[in-house]
Amino acid sequence: MVSQEVGHPVDSEKLRHPAGGRREWLSTLRYGLIVVLVGYLAVAYVILPMGWRRYEKRHPALTNAPTLTHTKLGIPGDPLNVGFVGSEEQLIKAFHAIGWTEAEKIDLKSSVGIAESTVLDRPDAVAPVSSLYLFGRKQDLAFELPVGESARQRHHVRLWRCEEKDDQGRLFWIGSVTFDERVGLSHTTEEITHHISPDVDGERDGLLNSMLKAKQIEAIQYVDDFQPQAQGKNGGGDPWKTDQRLGWGTLID
Incomplete structure (x- = not known):
């Protein structure tokens, strides 16, 4: 009687093609190498260069830029939180496009006008804004967008022209945009003044998004860690x- 040894079944295909498994492994390896190579090329020649180009586009005025305005007495004022690249004409056109108006200079007439607006609840879309200082001078331009029927509440921005120009000869305007939420006495000087909302980021983002929606700027970019402190107080306390x-x-032409 012939005994039959019991074992694992024999794969006849592997016996006929012993190199098949090896070829499959090599094919998988080649595929993996191709994926790695494509990933490397994408990072080295597309993603990183895009990042550098974006960095290089940052206006030179942002290097070592100031972060706070000051009052005439040198007291820290509102934080700087917004900027625009372009000419004065482009800047004025852009603000007009989103419904903002230029604030009048402070004189007797404009001072009387804003007083009547706040006391008598009358509109004053060009009411003056108080002067803050940067680069040794008060704001070069100021714009506002009233809320309600008087100048008590309004969005407003002060802007200063920086000396540095980029490689295309364009100016950078740095500014502080805040929201006046009420009129009252200054916490530091007891003078009559507007008190701002603490949410300066909301004003910054609201203004830039309005500009973007109206197609007045190309895109919104941010400088991280621009402000050294996450909170503070302005000249009015x-x-x-x-x-x-x-x-x-x-800005777009």
Whole structure:
């Protein structure tokens, strides 16, 4: 009687093609190497260069830029949180496009006008804003967007022209945009003044998004860690808080 040894079944295909498994393994290896190579090329020649180009586009005025305005007495004022690249004409056109108006200079007539607006609840879309200082001078331009029927509440921005130009000869305008939520006495000087909302980031993002929606800027970019502190107080003693970023955009012709 012939005994039959019991074992594992024999794969006849592998016996006929012993190199098949090896070829499959090599094919998988080649595929993996191709994926790695494509990933490397994408990072080295597409993603990183895009990042550098974006960095290089940052206006030179943002290097070592100031972060706070000051009052005439040198008291820290509102934080700088917004900027624009372009000419004065482009800047004025952009603000007009989103419904903002230029604030009048402070004189007897404009002072009487804003007083009547706040006391008598009358509109004053060009009411003056108090002067803050940067680069040794008060704001070069100021714009506002009233809320309600008087100048008690309004969105407003002060802007200063920086000396540095980029490689295309374009100016950078740095500014502080805040929201006046009420009129009252200054916590530091007891003078009559507007008190701002502490949410300066909301004003920054609201202004830039309005500009973007109206196609007045190319895109919104941010400078992280621009503000050294996440909170502070302005010259009127009003508290503010921020994610420490400055938002900016390049104006469109």
